[in-house]
Amino acid sequence: MSVWQLVAVGLVMLLGLLGVLVPGAPGQAIVWAAVLWWALTDMTPVAWGVLIGATALLLLNQALKPLLPPRRPHETGAPRRTLMLGGVGAIVGFFVVPVIGAVAGYVGTIYGAERLRLGSHGAGWTSVRSVMRATGWSVLVELFVCLLVTGAWLGAVIWG
Numbered sequence: 106m107s108v109w110q111l112v113a114v115g116l117v118m119l120l121g122l123l124g125v126l127v128p129g130a131p132g133q134a135i136v137w138a139a140v141l142w143w144a145l146t147d148m149t150p151v152a153w154g155v156l157i158g159a160t161a162l163l164l165l166n167q168a169l170k171p172l173l174p175p176r177r178p179h180e181t182g183a184p185r186r187t188l189m190l191g192g193v194g195a196i197v198g199f200f201v202v203p204v205i206g207a208v209a210g211y212v213g214t215i216y217g218a219e220r221l222r223l224g225s226h227g228a229g230w231t232s233v234r235s236v237m238r239a240t241g242w243s244v245l246v247e248l249f250v251c252l253l254v255t256g257a258w259l260g261a262v263i264w265g
Contacts, residue, residue: 106143106146106147110146111143111262114139114142114143114258115139115259117138117139117142118136118139118140118254118255118258120135121133121136121137121138121251122136122192122196122248122251122252122255123192125192125244125247125248125251126188126189126192126193126244126248132247132248132251133163133166133167133247133250133251136159136163136251136254136255137160137163139258140155140156140159140254140258141156143155143156143258143262144156149265151261152261152265155257155258155261158254158257159254159257159258162250162253162254163250163251163254165250166246166247166250169246170243170247173242173243173246174238174239174242174243175243182232182235183215183218183219183222183232183235183236184222186218187215187218187219187222188236188240188244190214190215190218191211191214191215191218191236191244192211192244192248193214194210194211194213194214194215195207195208195210195214195245195248195249195252196210196248197210198210198211198213198214199249199252199256200256203256204253204256207245207248207249207252208245208249211241211244211245211248212233212237212241215232215233215236215241216229216230216232216233217229219232219233219236
C-alpha cells in the first residue's frame with residue numbers, strides 16, 4: 106500500500122473518530138470501513154488480524170450499547186462546543202498517553218472548558234458530572250473502542 110493510500114485511510118479513520126462525536130453520524134462504521142479498505146488492499150496476515158479484531162470489538166460495543174445510558178446532550182446544560190472539545194481532547198489524549206489518556210483527555214477537557222465558561226472550580230465539576238451522566242459514558246465508550254481500533258491499525262502500519 107502506498108504512503109498516500111495510508112494517509113487516506115488515516116484521514117478516513119479520523120473522520121470516523123470525529124463522527125462518533127456527532128449524534129447520528131456513523132462513526133464506528135466509518136472507522137471499520139477504513140480498516141476494511143486497508144486490509145483488502147494490504148492483504149497480509151497482520152492486516153486481516155487487525156480487521157478481525159476490529160470487527161469483534163466494534164460488534165461487542167454495538168451489543169453492549171443498550172446497557173449504556175442514552176445520549177441526551179440537551180439535558181447537560183453544556184454547549185455542544187464543550188462536548189466536541191471533550192471528544193477532541195480524548196483523541197489527543199489517547200495518542201499522547203496511550204489508551205488511558207483518552208479518558209483523562211475527555212474528562213479533563215470538558216472540565217477545563219466548563220471551568221472557563223462558568224468561572225469556578227465547583228461549577229466546572231458539577232457540569233462535568235452532568236455531562237458524564239447525560240452523554241459522557243456513551244460517547245466515551247464508543248470513542249474509546251474506535252480509538253483502540255485506530256491504535257491497532259496505526260501499530261500494525263508502523264511495526265507490522
